Structures are given as structure tokens and as C-alpha cells.
Amino acid sequence: MDEITLEDVLDLTLGAGVLATGGGGEPFVPRLMVEEALRRHGPVPVVRPGELDPEGLLLPLAVFGAPTAFAEKFFNGSEALIALRALERQLGRKGVGVMPVEVGGGSTLLPVAAAAELGLPIVDADTMRRAFPRGELTQFNLAGIPASPIVLVDPAGNTVVVQATDNVMAERLARAATTEMGMIAVGALYPVTARQADEFAIHGSLTYCVEIGRRIRAIQDGEPDAYRISWISPTAASCSPARSWTSTAGRRAAGHAARSPSRTWTTRTEHCGSTSRTRT
Amino acid sequence: MTTKPNLRIGIDVGGTNTDAVVVDSSGTVRARHKAPTTPAVFDGVRAALEAVLSAVDGSAIGQVMLGTTHPLNAIIRRSGLGRVGVLRIGAPATLSVPPLAGWPNDLVAALRGPAAIVRGGHEYSGVECGPLDEAAILDFAKQCEGAVDAIAVTAMSSPINPAHERRAAELLREVLGRDIAVTESRDVGGIGLLERENSAILNSALVGVGRHVVESLLQALAHHEMTPDVYLTQNDGTLLTVEEAIRRPVLTIGSGPTNSMRGAAYLTGLTDAVVMDVGGTSTDVGLLVNGFPRESALAVEIGGVRTNYRMPDLIAVGLGGGTIVTDENGMRIGPDSVGYRLAGEAIVFGGSTLTLSDVSVAAGRSTIGEREYLSRLDRGLVRRALESIDGRFAALADRIKASRGPQPLVAVGGGAHLVPDRIEGIDMVHRHEHADVANAIGAAIAEASGSVDRTFSYDEGGRAYCLEQARELAVEQAVRAGADPVRVRITALTEVPMSYMPGTSVRVQAKAVGPLLPPSRDAGHG
Structure with missing residues (x-):
């Protein structure tokens, strides 16, 4: 997948709904946000972290707040720019791309809209490959990367920068600030360099998400063989042995931190293997 | 001298047919009428009124309930x-x-x-x-x-x-x-x-349509020198007064399928059952739970627009009495239909198009039209068509059912005869002589309702207190909508805890439903 266009948004939304895994909110409003942003600014380029300036700043974005609040109050579209400028100032690095912290629910779609608004590419990666309930449940956390500084921006433009001593505290402080913001904010957390993302992020997450959506739609449309693993669309092209889902470094980082995540990686690697086999 | 106004008229204007019934206070159907929906819709409504009023005393009509596809059609046709x-x-x-x-x-x-x-x-x-x-x-x-x-x-x-x-x-x-x-x-x-x-x-776009519907209905009633209380049925099968229907026409937009299901419940006395409403062009399959349609958990789109109405959870398929059957290069059943032209185009009615109604007559499931017109029909074709639709009905019943055990099924609508007597997973297929006008009956027996959808903080006053407040608000609204305060009851109460919210925030939805108070001539027209 080289870019995300208006035509991809439905599949991305369907996939995000699955990867929301029961949480993550209803992606209806975020979907419209992405469509509006793409209509105004054109398609968003999709890149691998390794294609970007290794020392450039990535803006990993997520929606903070409660899905029920989001149903009434949502973003005006300028929050991500405020967050990016705040991080650039603080870290002395220039933003080179946007990344979803989680693929799953609205947090999958918000970064795509933000990338369109900022004129930056989006990185085909995330930090858990599903929605998760707390900010420290990420592969970056396992790799020892601090979530701070977290920048929270609400739709009125109020900005809070959280500088915490550890990632659990960062989450707690960010939640408290979000409550005062009306339970809805754009959050930029784990401000990593492209090099760190290349090493520790889970690669291919957006492609994976879109592929899930594409298959759901194929099933709904009654396409033959839609359930079979061998059914494959052109977008899965980025899933090849040469472009593995997870870098060895990422596996190493997880391996010493916890047992259970490595099991999911195995599954993912097998999934990748089987899809790529069918292509050859 | 006046008779006590103890009769109700229910009218349902569907895409294919306009149905009307007169029901008395004991619930007995006293008159009924079914005719194709007319291009100018109120011609059909006037004709339906004319027909049922020829069988009963107009001055005994206390209430008229209308369910209509007018607003929905306005949106679909723009x-x-x-x-x-x-x-x-x-x-x-x-x-x-x-x-x-x-x-x-x-x-x-x-x-x-x-x-x-x-x-x-x-x-x-x-x-x-x-x-x-x-x-x-x-x-x-x-x-x-x-x-x-x-x-x-x-x-x-x-x-x-x-x-x-x-x-x-x-x-x-x-x-x-x-x-x-x-x-x-x-x-x-x-x-x-x-x-x-x-x-x-x-809703704003429909204000003119809503006003037109109400005014046309009132005119038609005035023509018969009737001044009953008039209501429109809304999406959940309960009633809106005409004043409210003019103000909030969008709430009447999905009442058709609900009326059929409520009618099915009423005619059979069943509160939990699969309902198949077979019309001329399509079949809606839904599930009755506690006498009301199970509501869809998904957002409902109307004319391509997403809304947050609670609508019945329905599966609609292109199977109806007018569905066209062809047998060139393999058999095809639908989705094309002769629709409201069934009475002219089906073979049993002297036409030349093979429809599912013809198949049904050939198989002995229905006696409409002239059976002898089918003498040249290939028996193998009839058998294969039946096998196909019976399989589809069985699959539909299986899809809508919420539990594994056998359940009863009610077949309603003009094409109800298509539904086979034996369906796997269904213990009995219920039919009724008035099943073809179940939608109009559903309108006639509709009740008044009130609902609340609010966020409560259980930290303030506790859960029991908050739920009681929600119930009271719903009852109060139902009574304001015309429900009998003595017989109003809570039909739904859901609590959804809100994630990430501080304190114990819970979204509470409550609904109260009750039968209308009997019309009082003194209060209404004194």
C-alpha cells in the first residue's frame, strides 16, 4: 500500500472496527473526518519507517477520552498541528511523519486525517496492532521508550504537555487532563525518531488493517473464496518475506520483556508467511 | 343519540398495498380492506376508508391510526x-x-x-x-x-x-x-x-410532507363527517398525535415493518416468535421479543443517511408474491417482481408472467386466482422453485433466530402463503385469516409511549434512585402522549456504563408504553 485514498477509507474503517476488539469507540465520526481531510488535501502517502530520515521526529497519535463523549464533541482538525509544533519545539527535531499508536477504532483513522492536514506521510506501523485500554500497553513501552512528553490538545486549542517519570504515571496524568478537556483530546505520545520506529514498532499495521476490512467487504459482497486465506488483494503486496511484519530487534525487545506477546508475533509471522506463499 | 365511539381504524400504506381494518374494543376485526397502493397515495387511503366505513357505523369510530411510507418515499425519491x-x-x-x-x-x-x-x-x-x-x-x-x-x-x-x-x-x-x-x-x-x-x-425536510399527510387524512375523515382522535404510528410501533407527527414526521419513517410484527403478535397471541412478512416484492424477517420487534444494534441508514433511530432488526430479501420466476439457462427467482401489478400479470390472474404466487397456487399453498390457467405449467419447474424458496425461508428463519431451540413462526402479509408449513428449527408455522392485513391491525392496536435516553451519575443518589427517575420520566412522557396512567408499563430499561468516564456515569434508556385512554367526546370535541 503506497497511499491511502478516499477509496481505502471504508476498508480501513471496517478493519479498525475489528481491531478495536470491543473498545476503541465507534469509527463513524473519525471515518468522516478522514474523508473530509482526504477530499481537501488528497491522498496520504504510506511509508515504512526506514524510508524516512532516521533522526526525524514521528508523531504517534491517538484519540484520548471516552467514546461516549466523542459521539457529541469531536475535533476541529487543527489539533494535530498544535501537537506537532509543541513537540518539535520541545525536542528540537523536525516532524517527518505521523504514526498510529494503535490500529483499532478511531485511533486508526485520526492519524490518517492528521497526516493529510499536516502534509506528512503516514507510517505503516503501530505499537500493538489492535486497540488497547491503557497507554503503557505498547511495544514501545516494552522497548523502554518513554511515552513522555505527551502532548494533549483539545478542540478548543487547550494544550497540556505531560512529562512523567514513567509510562504508567504518564497515562494517569494524561487521563486526568483529558477529563478536564471534556473527555476528548488528540494525544501525541511516544514521540520517537523514525529510526526507533523502524526498530521497535510493529510494521505493516495499516496494511493489515485495510486487508481485514477488504476481506470483510469481500465476504459481505459474496465474493467467491473470500473466507480463504488464499484470497488476496493487491494491497497485501507489502506483506512479503523481505518486508517482515516485525523486525528482529522488535522481537528481541519483546522477548526479554514478556513471554505472551511473542506468541502473537508467531501467529502474525505465520499469517504473513501463508499469505505470501499464496502469492508465489 | 350517539353511540359510544368504541371502534378504531388502522390504516397502513405500504409500497405495494394500502390496507385498512376496523377493530372493536374487544379486539375483533369488524371490517377490512386491501387494495393496491395508488400513484396518488391518498386516493388509496380514501378508497380504503370508504370500503371499511361501508361495513360499520362511522360515528362509532373513536380513533384512527395511520402508518405510511409517504415520508420514507419522499426521502428515497428525493x-x-x-x-x-x-x-x-x-x-x-x-x-x-x-x-x-x-x-x-x-x-x-x-x-x-x-x-x-x-x-x-x-x-x-x-x-x-x-x-x-x-x-x-x-x-x-x-x-x-x-x-x-x-x-x-x-x-x-x-x-x-x-x-x-x-x-x-x-x-x-x-x-x-x-x-x-x-x-x-x-x-x-x-x-x-x-x-x-x-x-x-x-425531519426539517419532511415537515411539508408530514403536514400534507395529516391534512389529507383529516380531510378524508371530514368527508365522512368524522372527527376521531387521529394518530400516526412511529418506528417503534407506538403512536404520535397528529400535532406531534407534523412537528416530528421523521419519527414515522419506519413504522411499516413494525406494524406488521405487532399485528402478528396480536393475531396469534404470541410474544416471542419469528415473523415473516411476505409482501408483493420482498419479505421482511424479524423477531418478536416480549411482543415487540427486536431492535437492531446497528446504526440505521435512511435513504443513504445515517441516523440513530432504534429500528426493528430485519432481514429483507427479494421474495414476494409478485416475484418473477424464469427458467431460461437455469431457474431464476427474483429479485424482479411484478409488484402491485400482480392482479394483472400473474398467470393465475390471466396474465403471462410466471410469479411465485403461481408457483404457490400450483403447489396447493394458495387458492388465489384461477388454478386451471396453470395446466401447462411444468411440474418439475414448480418442484424446483419450491425447493429453492423453502430453502431460502429456512435459511432466513435460522439467521434471525437468537437461540438454538425451536421457535414458532408467524407468516403475515399478502404473500404469507409462500411460507412452507415445515421449516427446520421452527416448531409451528402460525397463520391467521387476517394475516394479510397484519400491518393495519398493528396500527389499529398501537399504544402510546414515552422514552428517556440520559446519562446518570450513580454516585449521586445511587443506582436504584437513578433508575427510578428514568422510569418515572418515561412514564410521564407516555402519559403525556396519551397513555392510560393506570395501565402504562415499562417495556425496556437498559444501562450502559460509560468507559473512561470519571465517577460512575451510566447511560440509561427507558421506555414506557401504555394503551390509549378511551377517546372522550367531551374533552376532545366539546
């Missing part, structure tokens, strides 16, 4: 819609998605007037986000002058705190006068700003 000014209160939040985003272009073209997003609105907690920008509202009102038929106003969190929405509507009425209808979003939708805004816009 015709007869008013031009709508759209005001959203919520800036600087929500600017990333403008009003009408995601709507079909032709529908937008048919109804879009000026649109503005102004400052104001409230947080989920009911606290004001910022002051209401009254100057911007007055600017918007000026743009609307002479340019719109109606206005839809939606304020952020208005179901929780209506202050800004109410004030904006007041200002608009002051500037534009009473002729421009103003829909306040919380009257037509719950939590979910965009869905509620969509409902408000559709």
Missing part, C-alpha cells in the same frame, strides 16, 4: 422535500466534519440551504463549553430569510443540556417568524451529534 437551513452549535469543536458530510449528493442537492457552525454547546457533563454566539445565529437567520422552508438546529450535548439549542431556536423564530419550522435536534434523536443532526435535517 421528492417533495423542503429546503433546510442547518445550524450546528459546537464550534470550535466539530469543525472537521461539516453538516451533511457523507450524505448522497443528490439528496444534499434536493434539500440543502445555508449551513453554519457557531460557537457554543455543552460538555458531556452538561457544563457549558463556551457562551452561545448569538450574533452568528442572527447572521445565519438572515441568510435563511426567504431561502429555506425549515431549519434544523443541533447543539453539542443538547440531550444532556438543551439550553443553547432552545435559545437558538427561540432567536430563529423571532427573526424568521412562525412559518419557518424549526426542528430542535433533541426532539428527534439521542446522543450522537452527527446522527442527531442528520435526523433533525431529515
Whole structure:
């Protein structure tokens, strides 16, 4: 997948709904946000972290707040720019791309809209490959990367920068600030360099998400063989042995931190293997 | 001398047929009529009234209930819609998605007037986000002058705190006068700003259609020198007074399938069953739970627009009495249908198109028309067609069922004869002599309702107290809508805890339903 266009948004939304895994909110409003942003600014380029300036700043974005609040109050579209400028100032690095912290629910779609608004590419990666309930449940956390500084921006433009001593505290402080913001904010957390993302992020997450959506739609449309693993669309092209889902470094980082995540990686690697086999 | 007005007329205008019934206070069907829906819809309604009133004493009619596809058709055909000014209160939040985003272009073209997003609105907690920008509202009102038929106003969190929405509507009425209808979003939708805004816009666009429906019905009744209490049925199968129907026509938009299912429950006395409503063109399959249709958990789209109405959870397929059967290069059944032309085009009625009704007659499931016209019909073809539709009905029953055990099924609608007597997973297929007018019966027996959808904090007063408040509010609304205070009951109460919210915030939805108070001639027409 080289870019995300208006035509991809439905599949991305369907996939995000699955990867929301029961949480993550209803992606209806975020979907419209992405469509509006793409209509105004054109398609968003999709890149691998390794294609970007290794020392450039990535803006990993997520929606903070409660899905029920989001149903009434949502973003005006300028929050991500405020967050990016705040991080650039603080870290002395220039933003080179946007990344979803989680693929799953609205947090999958918000970064795509933000990338369109900022004129930056989006990185085909995330930090858990599903929605998760707390900010420290990420592969970056396992790799020892601090979530701070977290920048929270609400739709009125109020900005809070959280500088915490550890990632659990960062989450707690960010939640408290979000409550005062009306339970809805754009959050930029784990401000990593492209090099760190290349090493520790889970690669291919957006492609994976879109592929899930594409298959759901194929099933709904009654396409033959839609359930079979061998059914494959052109977008899965980025899933090849040469472009593995997870870098060895990422596996190493997880391996010493916890047992259970490595099991999911195995599954993912097998999934990748089987899809790529069918292509050859 | 007057007779006691103890009769009710139920009328259901569907895509294919217009049905009417007269039901007495014991629930017995005293008269019935079924005829194709006419191109000018009220011709059919007048004819239906004429027909049923020839069988009973008009002065004994106390109440008339109408369910109609008028508003839905107006949206689907994009015709007869008013031009709508759209005001959203919520800036600087929500600017990333403008009003009408995601709507079909032709529908937008048919109804879009000026649109503005102004400052104001409230947080989920009911606290004001910022002051209401009254100057911007007055600017918007000026743009609307002479340019719109109606206005839809939606304020952020208005179901929780209506202050800004109410004030904006007041200002608009002051500037534009009473002729421009103003829909306040919380009257037509719950939590979910965009869905509620969509409902408000559709409602505003339908104000003219709603008024036309009500006025035409009242005229038709006046022609018979009748002045009964008049109601329209709404999506959930309960009633709206005509005053409310004029104000909130969008709430009547999905009443057809609900009326059929409520009629099915009434005719059979079953409260939990699969219902198949087989019409001329399509079949709706739904599930009765506690006498009401199970509601869909998914958002409902109307004419391509997402709303947050609770609608019956239905599976619709293109199988009906008029469904066309062809046998060239393999058999094909539907989705094409002769629809309301069944009486002219089906073979049993002397026509030349093979329909499922012909198959049904050939198989002995129905006795409509002239069986001898089918003498040249290939028996193998009939057998294969039956096998195919029986398989599809069985699959439908299986899909809609919520539990593994056998359940009863009620077959209603003009094409109910198509449904086989034996279906796997169904212990009995119920039929009724009036099943073909179940929708009109559902309208005739409809009750009044009230509902609440609010966020409560259980930290304040505790859960029991909050739930009691929700129940009381729902009952109060039902009584205001005409329900008998003594017989009103709570039919649904759901609690959804809100994740990540501070304290114990719970969204509570309660619904109360009760039979109408008997019409009082003194109060109503004294």
C-alpha cells in the first residue's frame, strides 16, 4: 500500500472496527473526518519507517477520552498541528511523519486525517496492532521508550504537555487532563525518531488493517473464496518475506520483556508467511 | 343519540398495498380492506376508508391510526422535500466534519440551504463549553430569510443540556417568524451529534410532507363527517398525535415493518416468535421479543443517511408474491417482481408472467386466482422453485433466530402463503385469516409511549434512585402522549456504563408504553 485514498477509507474503517476488539469507540465520526481531510488535501502517502530520515521526529497519535463523549464533541482538525509544533519545539527535531499508536477504532483513522492536514506521510506501523485500554500497553513501552512528553490538545486549542517519570504515571496524568478537556483530546505520545520506529514498532499495521476490512467487504459482497486465506488483494503486496511484519530487534525487545506477546508475533509471522506463499 | 365511539381504524400504506381494518374494543376485526397502493397515495387511503366505513357505523369510530411510507418515499425519491437551513452549535469543536458530510449528493442537492457552525454547546457533563454566539445565529437567520422552508438546529450535548439549542431556536423564530419550522435536534434523536443532526435535517425536510399527510387524512375523515382522535404510528410501533407527527414526521419513517410484527403478535397471541412478512416484492424477517420487534444494534441508514433511530432488526430479501420466476439457462427467482401489478400479470390472474404466487397456487399453498390457467405449467419447474424458496425461508428463519431451540413462526402479509408449513428449527408455522392485513391491525392496536435516553451519575443518589427517575420520566412522557396512567408499563430499561468516564456515569434508556385512554367526546370535541 503506497497511499491511502478516499477509496481505502471504508476498508480501513471496517478493519479498525475489528481491531478495536470491543473498545476503541465507534469509527463513524473519525471515518468522516478522514474523508473530509482526504477530499481537501488528497491522498496520504504510506511509508515504512526506514524510508524516512532516521533522526526525524514521528508523531504517534491517538484519540484520548471516552467514546461516549466523542459521539457529541469531536475535533476541529487543527489539533494535530498544535501537537506537532509543541513537540518539535520541545525536542528540537523536525516532524517527518505521523504514526498510529494503535490500529483499532478511531485511533486508526485520526492519524490518517492528521497526516493529510499536516502534509506528512503516514507510517505503516503501530505499537500493538489492535486497540488497547491503557497507554503503557505498547511495544514501545516494552522497548523502554518513554511515552513522555505527551502532548494533549483539545478542540478548543487547550494544550497540556505531560512529562512523567514513567509510562504508567504518564497515562494517569494524561487521563486526568483529558477529563478536564471534556473527555476528548488528540494525544501525541511516544514521540520517537523514525529510526526507533523502524526498530521497535510493529510494521505493516495499516496494511493489515485495510486487508481485514477488504476481506470483510469481500465476504459481505459474496465474493467467491473470500473466507480463504488464499484470497488476496493487491494491497497485501507489502506483506512479503523481505518486508517482515516485525523486525528482529522488535522481537528481541519483546522477548526479554514478556513471554505472551511473542506468541502473537508467531501467529502474525505465520499469517504473513501463508499469505505470501499464496502469492508465489 | 350517539353511540359510544368504541371502534378504531388502522390504516397502513405500504409500497405495494394500502390496507385498512376496523377493530372493536374487544379486539375483533369488524371490517377490512386491501387494495393496491395508488400513484396518488391518498386516493388509496380514501378508497380504503370508504370500503371499511361501508361495513360499520362511522360515528362509532373513536380513533384512527395511520402508518405510511409517504415520508420514507419522499426521502428515497428525493421528492417533495423542503429546503433546510442547518445550524450546528459546537464550534470550535466539530469543525472537521461539516453538516451533511457523507450524505448522497443528490439528496444534499434536493434539500440543502445555508449551513453554519457557531460557537457554543455543552460538555458531556452538561457544563457549558463556551457562551452561545448569538450574533452568528442572527447572521445565519438572515441568510435563511426567504431561502429555506425549515431549519434544523443541533447543539453539542443538547440531550444532556438543551439550553443553547432552545435559545437558538427561540432567536430563529423571532427573526424568521412562525412559518419557518424549526426542528430542535433533541426532539428527534439521542446522543450522537452527527446522527442527531442528520435526523433533525431529515425531519426539517419532511415537515411539508408530514403536514400534507395529516391534512389529507383529516380531510378524508371530514368527508365522512368524522372527527376521531387521529394518530400516526412511529418506528417503534407506538403512536404520535397528529400535532406531534407534523412537528416530528421523521419519527414515522419506519413504522411499516413494525406494524406488521405487532399485528402478528396480536393475531396469534404470541410474544416471542419469528415473523415473516411476505409482501408483493420482498419479505421482511424479524423477531418478536416480549411482543415487540427486536431492535437492531446497528446504526440505521435512511435513504443513504445515517441516523440513530432504534429500528426493528430485519432481514429483507427479494421474495414476494409478485416475484418473477424464469427458467431460461437455469431457474431464476427474483429479485424482479411484478409488484402491485400482480392482479394483472400473474398467470393465475390471466396474465403471462410466471410469479411465485403461481408457483404457490400450483403447489396447493394458495387458492388465489384461477388454478386451471396453470395446466401447462411444468411440474418439475414448480418442484424446483419450491425447493429453492423453502430453502431460502429456512435459511432466513435460522439467521434471525437468537437461540438454538425451536421457535414458532408467524407468516403475515399478502404473500404469507409462500411460507412452507415445515421449516427446520421452527416448531409451528402460525397463520391467521387476517394475516394479510397484519400491518393495519398493528396500527389499529398501537399504544402510546414515552422514552428517556440520559446519562446518570450513580454516585449521586445511587443506582436504584437513578433508575427510578428514568422510569418515572418515561412514564410521564407516555402519559403525556396519551397513555392510560393506570395501565402504562415499562417495556425496556437498559444501562450502559460509560468507559473512561470519571465517577460512575451510566447511560440509561427507558421506555414506557401504555394503551390509549378511551377517546372522550367531551374533552376532545366539546
